[in-house]
Amino acid sequence: MSTSAEAPVTLHRVGYADPVAQHLVERVQQEYVVRYGGRDEAVVDPAEFSPPHGLFLVAEVGGVPAGCGGWRAHPSGDGVAELKRMYVEPDFRRRGLSLVLLAELERTAAAAGHRQLVLNSGDKQPEALALYDRTGYVPVPGYGVYADSPDAVFLGKDLTTGPGADGTAARTVEEDSWAS
Numbered sequence: 001m002s003t004s005a006e007a008p009v010t011l012h013r014v015g016y017a018d019p020v021a022q023h024l025v026e027r028v029q030q031e032y033v034v035r036y037g038g039r040d041e042a043v044v045d046p047a048e049f050s051p052p053h054g055l056f057l058v059a060e061v062g063g064v065p066a067g068c069g070g071w072r073a074h075p076s077g078d079g080v081a082e083l084k085r086m087y088v089e090p091d092f093r094r095r096g097l098s099l100v101l102l103a104e105l106e107r108t109a110a111a112a113g114h115r116q117l118v119l120n121s122g123d124k125q126p127e128a129l130a131l132y133d134r135t136g137y138v139p140v141p142g143y144g145v146y147a148d149s150p151d152a153v154f155l156g157k158d159l160t161t162g163p164g165a166d167g168t169a170a171r172t173v174e175e176d177s178w179a180s
Contacts (some may be wrong), residue, residue, distance in 0.1 A: 007062025016046035016056045024068040028087040050070040053091045066092040069101045079115035110159040118156040139161040
């Protein structure tokens with residue numbers, strides 16, 4: 001995702017407790033407050049985002065933190081990972097950054113042996129729901145603290161088919177960063 005008018009995107013693997021990651025996670029939480037009236041109540045243990053059980057990425061555009069997202073092994077086990085804290089700063093939206101983040105999270109989850117990626121979003125996040133619909137996510141049974149919430153939307157994607165399903169991608173990902 002880079003044009004002559006845009007700076008390149010770089011994805012950095014960081015710990016969930018990393019200060020930049022935490023700043024972006026707090027921005028996600030504030031978005032939930034605006035849209036839903038409160039913070040996300042799902043428990044997140046930073047250790048769950050440490051390889052090999054999880055991964056957290058910070059996206060930078062021209063060296064400026066622009067977004068984040070991660071995955072962690074789902075408590076159900078059985079080759080399922082859960083997508084968490086996908087977020088793009090307002091100034092960087094509508095540029096394809098969420099697609100870059102999502103593709104790398106899917107690729108790394110598949111490379112770690114997960115066969116399915118699930119997520120919990122909400123009905124007041126139409127932009128996110130449109131992204132997941134465009135990228136092949138379909139409804140799955142509810143889980144966790146929001147399993148019975150009427151506002152919750154649970155989606156999943158099979159990682160065993162399509163590009164990157166074998167743990168490879170058209171681009172090579174370095175251990176600590178990725179640039180398009």
